[in-house]
Amino acid sequence: MMNIPLSITTTIHDWLFSIMPEGAATITEWVLIAAAYLALFAVAGLYLVLLERKVAAWFQFRLGPNRVGPWGIFQTIADALKLVSKEIYSNRKVDKFLFNLAPYFVIIASLMAMAVFPFSKQFQGFDINIGVFFLFAVSSIGVIGLLVGGWASNNKYSLIGAMRSGLQTISYELSVGLSILTMVLLSGSLQLSEIIEVQRTGGWLIFQGHIPAIIAFMIFMIAGTAETNRAPFDLVEAESELGAGFHTEYSGMQFAYFFLAEFINMFIIASIAVVLFFGGWLSPFGITEGITWFPEVLWFIIKVFMIILLMMWFRWTFPRLRVDQLLTLEWKYLLPINMVNLVLMAIVIWLNITL
Amino acid sequence: MSYFSDIYSGIKTLLTGMRVTGGHFVRIRSENITQLYPDNRDTLQMFERFRGEVVMPHDENNEHRCTGCQSCEIACPNGSIEIIWDRQVDPATGKKKKMIDKHIYHLSMCTMCGLCINACPTDAIVWAQNFENAVYDRSALTKVLNQPGSKLKAGIEE
Ligand code: SF4
Ligand code: SF4
Numbered sequence: 001m002m003n004i005p006l007s008i009t010t011t012i013h014d015w016l017f018s019i020m021p022e023g024a025a026t027i028t029e030w031v032l033i034a035a036a037y038l039a040l041f042a043v044a045g046l047y048l049v050l051l052e053r054k055v056a057a058w059f060q061f062r063l064g065p066n067r068v069g070p071w072g073i074f075q076t077i078a079d080a081l082k083l084v085s086k087e088i089y090s091n092r093k094v095d096k097f098l099f100n101l102a103p104y105f106v107i108i109a110s111l112m113a114m115a116v117f118p119f120s121k122q123f124q125g126f127d128i129n130i131g132v133f134f135l136f137a138v139s140s141i142g143v144i145g146l147l148v149g150g151w152a153s154n155n156k157y158s159l160i161g162a163m164r165s166g167l168q169t170i171s172y173e174l175s176v177g178l179s180i181l182t183m184v185l186l187s188g189s190l191q192l193s194e195i196i197e198v199q200r201t202g203g204w205l206i207f208q209g210h211i212p213a214i215i216a217f218m219i220f221m222i223a224g225t226a227e228t229n230r231a232p233f234d235l236v237e238a239e240s241e242l243g244a245g246f247h248t249e250y251s252g253m254q255f256a257y258f259f260l261a262e263f264i265n266m267f268i269i270a271s272i273a274v275v276l277f278f279g280g281w282l283s284p285f286g287i288t289e290g291i292t293w294f295p296e297v298l299w300f301i302i303k304v305f306m307i308i309l310l311m312m313w314f315r316w317t318f319p320r321l322r323v324d325q326l327l328t329l330e331w332k333y334l335l336p337i338n339m340v341n342l343v344l345m346a347i348v349i350w351l352n353i354t355l
Numbered sequence: 356m357s358y359f360s361d362i363y364s365g366i367k368t369l370l371t372g373m374r375v376t377g378g379h380f381v382r383i384r385s386e387n388i389t390q391l392y393p394d395n396r397d398t399l400q401m402f403e404r405f406r407g408e409v410v411m412p413h414d415e416n417n418e419h420r421c422t423g424c425q426s427c428e429i430a431c432p433n434g435s436i437e438i439i440w441d442r443q444v445d446p447a448t449g450k451k452k453k454m455i456d457k458h459i460y461h462l463s464m465c466t467m468c469g470l471c472i473n474a475c476p477t478d479a480i481v482w483a484q485n486f487e488n489a490v491y492d493r494s495a496l497t498k499v500l501n502q503p504g505s506k507l508k509a510g511i512e513e
Contacts, residue, residue: 055380057389058380059376060379061388066391316376317375318372
């Protein structure tokens with residue numbers, strides 16, 4: 001697990017086992033890995049928020065945050081410190097238990113999904129052989145958090161937001177699932193590291209599968225954006241209609257959890273796209289194939305940021321959909337196209353006309 | 356059949372939108388509209404049509420164009436302008452005539468409607484572009500627009 005260039009983890013592993021009994025050392029290792037992922041989670045979340053604000057500004061001819069630190073790079077850290085120091089407040093008559101539980105649902109779902117990503121050849125928390133299926137299952141847990149939070153808030157706007165999120169997630173999960181399935185058909189494996197190995201010899205899957213893969217990618221991006229509840233599918237928290245939707249009543253760190261989870265979900269969707277379509281941590285055309293010291297994780301991060309940029313581009317370009325338009329898009333367009341696409345992909349593989 | 360043309364036109368219009376915003380994104384350096392205000396105070400240029408406050412320009416001989424006709428005072432809907440005038444002997448002609456003593460302008464009451472400036476027959480008052488009008492004492496907002504010792508520019512009244 002996790003021996004990035006210097007195989008530092010092996011050193012730590014040997015050292016831990018030399019100073020304490022085996023059981024304690026294993027647990028310590030688990031805690032260290034969990035801490036590493038939590039740190040990654042926090043940093044990625046904070047900097048995605050900053051990136052979002054910067055990119056939003058640039059799309060609108062503005063400069064964005066530029067006061068805290070050079071180019072405003074400490075802005076979101078300052079925001080997070082402010083949120084940590086704020087009181088966690090809840091209304092009278094909220095369902096206390098569920099109200100406090102909801103943020104953890106959302107954040108734990110995101111964290112669990114992070115664990116299975118192969119950031120590089122060695123940097124993967126948990127290489128499970130049903131990786132894609134696991135990802136898909138875990139990423140749907142988050143919506144329970146939203147539903148619970150909206151229900152427990154005892155606020156009609158929160159409830160409407162939560163119900164909309166349920167509706168949206170149930171609809172779009174289908175499209176995400178089917179477009180992933182199309183790619184699984186091509187790669188022939190559910191294990192994420194295996195999927196990347198397939199792409200090492202045959203080229204990235206989006207090129208291998210040509211037309212059906214490109215259609216699947218487009219559908220995945222649309223449905224994935226809807227899954228993360230981002231604009232143009234943000235009717236869950238439509239500011240002009242519902243206040244902040246399901247997290248209207250949350251304050252302080254609980255609010256921050258919802259907020260960060262949204263950005264981590266974006267990261268997760270982008271990561272799935274990178275693994276399934278763009279070869280994960282593989283370099284384009286194998287240009288850094290022979291260079292052993294080159295951190296492959298860099299390629300992964302670069303690709304993920306490209307996809308995230310695309311999602312932000314969507315967000316700051318398209319207007320929000322109405323609920324009926326949302327459902328029309330899914331059930332009348334995406335789903336039938338997806339089914340046809342799945343068959344198309346099967347035919348392409350059967351006739352052996354993949355590239 | 357409209358099903359497929361819907362898909363086509365949908366994708367096409369979405370891409371059109373993305374081209375516009377993408378263009379903004381790559382040209383941010385040259386087209387940015389944010390003014391880094393306190394930093395660029397020295398070079399900041401407000402727009403021509405910006406209404407900061409009413410001022411009365413004076414030329415290098417300390418002469419202004421206000422005849423004291425009171426049109427602006429009458430035009431002002433909320434009484435922000437007071438003209439104090441008296442009859443004096445004009446040194447050039449030796450006749451008595453109406454002359455301005457003080458053009459008093461209450462910035463604190465002004466709604467920036469511009470009626471006084473439209474009403475002035477001799478264009479004696481104009482808009483200034485400054486906007487840093489905060490003061491510690493509101494009496495500082497009552498301004499005398501004609502400078503002390505200034506007089507009417509010759510030839511305005513004809
Ligand atoms: S701008 Fe309007 S309110 Fe202000 S002094 Fe002139 S007439 Fe009066
Ligand atoms: S500023 Fe213009 S309108 Fe007002 S008193 Fe002077 S000349 Fe008349």
